[in-house]
Amino acid sequence: MSALEKILPDIRRAAKRVSREWASVTTTEDVEQEIVLHLLIKDTAEKLADFDDAARGVTLYRIGTQIAAQERIDYDHFTGNFRYSTNDVRKILDLDALLKIRERTSAEEADLDEGMAMLRKRHARYAEIVVLRYRFKEPVDRRVLHRAVDALTECMNSVHTGRRLAHVEGPGTRKVVSSEAARVQTAIQESGRAGEGRS
Structure with a gap:
């Protein structure tokens, strides 16, 4: 069994805890995958496997929290929005x-x-x-x-x-759309064919 496989249950626990605290930003699966990727890139799984359970848990939680925080920064940058953890x-x-x-x-x-x-x-x-x-x-x-x-x-x-x-999108900023145009728009969106920039 590899060091990464050995600590996988700890990674899952840390990912679950982080995703609970950052529910509006990420998911357990995403955090778990990102922690594994981080450990593979840094080649630190073996070192973590030698930690005692408490220290390993704290370290994995910190890594997960850093990942979630970066995801929020990326999201904020992309959308101009802000989400609280x-x-x-x-x-x-x-x-x-x-x-x-x-x-x-x-x-x-x-x-x-x-x-x-x-x-x-x-x-x-x-x-x-x-x-x-x-x-x-x-x-x-x-x-x-x-x-x-x-x-x-x-x-x-x-x-x-x-x-x-x-x-x-305050008052007066939306275009008035005819009922026929609205019906067509809804049909396009529901069929999954609406693309970027299509109206």
């Missing part, structure tokens, strides 16, 4: 953003406020858990908190994307 959201919450009475609100805090409003509508219990932990500093079930922050992250990304699209 669950770690980003935790950092914003850890800075007591829910406690602040603000004269000015940063973009992140605005996304947090609107994300919390969306979370209250979608899943009131998760919103309550976030408030208990980060506003009132009450102890809460860690697993439920993890799911609540995941849900809040999804809401914040949705809010941010919606705001960006509203800015790009």
